[in-house]
Amino acid sequence: MVTTTSHRAFTGSIISALIVLLMSSISLAVTWEPEAYIDFPYADQYYGAQLAVAEVEFLPEGESEATTLLVAITDGKDAVRLYSFNTSFPYALEFEDExxxxxxxxxxxxxxxxTFMDLDIDEGGNESCLVIPTLHEGSNEGSISIVRLTERDNHDKLIVLKDCLSCDLGTNWSVYHVAELHSSAEYDYAISTEYGRQSPPNHDNDIIALASFDGSGNEFVDEDTLRIPALYYGARHGACWARAWVTAYQDFQFGSSFDDRLCYTTTHNGGILIWDPTIEHPKVVSRIAASQHGGWSFSGEVFGELGDVHRAVVLEGGSSTMDKLDDALVDSRLLFFSDNTMGFIITDISKPDAPQFVWQWDCDTRPCEEDEIGDDWDWHGTGNMDDDDIIQATPGAYPGETFGIGLATDDATTPAVIHLYLAGGVDGLRLFDLSDFLDPLGRGQDGDDSNYDDFSIDIYDDYVVDENVMQAFDLQTFSEGGDTYVFTSWREDRSGDGYIGLTVHIDEDVVCD
Structure with missing residues (x-):
């Protein structure tokens, strides 16, 4: 069943997904409405709504193979749903498969x-695949599944390969992410893992496994490991574990010290880890500790960290020869990462072994209105506790106000356009226009000096299903034809019916860097 309706009058269907197409010009306005969105029920909002977006080769059911913009979204259980998005008018977000x-x-x-990537399946040459890490909630077991996007079985179902992780370091791995590394790296893939009940001796629980892919057995095979050190807290006289999450690679140019690609990995409680994948035994280059780690209780049962880092993006700025740095050629690199209730943080990583803090958007000072059953987080901050405008929505078992984050820039203008997209839980989806706030591309006017208050914010926080306020969770961007498409996943709070949603916003004339 496909229904077209007004966004304000939207109500969810318990049986099938609703697809709502809304056509509007997207710009910085009072309300930033989506071009398309869907929702589907019976999901687990604690673990679901993680996204991947890419243009890949795809074989739809009953049709021919074609290049398709695919969106993969997890349901928090054992299913991943695939949607296609048409970037031509009229825009359409269509369910393809599960x-x-x-x-x-x-x-x-x-x-x-x-993660979407090409793999040499059965040693028959590269083909488009969806790589899905798997884990078990309680026992920290897991593996990797691979979906062949251009092959279907006799029942016209996409072929899913299971148990695609081979490691000699012990069993019962939880796997959180698989990243494909650059050709300059010593290894082909970085696998974020957490050891379970049978961790090998002399190894900590949190490891990035460096791996290759064996097409004869269709397995990722570990060849080396990078240990993720715990983060020490002097205030508590103890250390906090740091779970490796998402890895990406980034090129750097800072004189002759760094003129190649390094990796950065979000590490949950441990902030950001920058490491060198180009040597035989990868090593840590630097670490960016997320601000204000700590904890608070929810109903006396759930413990959550203030600093909780999952997603990060890098803005590649301009290049220049710095006469005060021995004429070294330097590429500007700004790292943006989401940090749960601590908002997002900007760090200058132009010199990756000496990161510098730039700025932080802090969102943990929201007041909280207690309800009858006491199911609210104990927020500490300023504001009127009795304000009726406070939206009541409770984070899930994994605390995460800000999770998804994305960037788009257009350096053909003066100043260069810089837009940051932030999925902020109960705060919804926010677009930060930082064009007059930062100038890493060197496109500002002479005499421009940022005083760190010259930015604007556009908000979309009206996503409601069956009177339940949906929380913005993960976020991915895609650029085409000069426009940026912002894909955002949404989850209900713990009192909801298990809905997960997906919206697509269009930021016109802003091109991803």
Missing amino acids: VIVEVTGITTPIAWTP
Whole structure:
């Protein structure tokens, strides 16, 4: 069933997904409305709504293979749903397929952060695939599943390969993410893992496994590991574990010291880890500790960290020869990462072994209105506790106000356009126009000096299903034809019916860097 309706009058269907197409000009306005959105029920909002977006080769059911913009979204259980998005008018977000992951020995695996990539399946040459890490909620077991996007079985179902991780370092790995590394790296893939019940001796629990892909057995095979050090807290006289999450690679140019690609990995409680994948035994270059780690209780049962880092993006700025740095050629690099209730943080990583803090948008000072059953987080901050405008929505078991984050820039203008997109939980989706706030591309006017207050924010926070306020969670961007498409996933709070949503916003004439 496909329904077209007004966004304000939207109500969810319990049986099938609703597809609502809204046509509007997207610019900085009072309300930033989406071009398209869907929702689907019976999901687990605690673990679901993780996104991947890419243009890949895809074989739809009953049709011919074609280049398609695909969106993968997890449901918090063992399913990943695939949607196609048409970037031509009229815009359309269409359901394509649903795949189920299986792991030997785990009856209820959870599909985690998916990634599109090309793999040499059966040694027959590269083909488009969706790589899905899997884990078990309780025992820290897991593996990797691979979806072949251009092959279907006799029942016209996409072929899903299971148990695609081979490691000699022990069993019961939880796998959170698989990243494809650059050709200059010593290894082909970085796998974010957490050891479970049978971790090998002399190894900590949090490891990035450096791996290759064996097409004869269709397995990722670990070859080396990078240990993720715990983060020490002097105030508590103890250390906090740091779970590796998402890895990406980035090129750097800072004189002769750094003239190649390095990796950065979000590490949950441990902030950001910058490391060198180009040597035989990868090593840590630097670490960016997220601000204000700590904790608070929810109903006396759930413990959550203030600093909780999952997604990060890099803005590649201009290049220049710095006469005060021995004429070294330097490329400007700004790292933006989301940090749960601490908002987002900007760090200058132009010299990757000496990161510099730039600025932080802090969102943890929201007041909270207690309800009858006491199911609110104990927020500490300023404001009127009795204000009726406060939106009541409770984070899930994994605390995460800000999670997804994305960037788009256009350096053909003066100043250069810089837009930051932030999925902020109960705060909804925010667009930060930082064009007059930062100038890493060197496109500002002479005499321009940022005083760190010259930015604007556009908000979309009206996503409601069956009177339940939806929370913005993950976020991915895609650029085409000069426009940036912002894909945002949404989750209900713990009192909801298990809905997960997906919106698509268009930021016109802003091109991803």
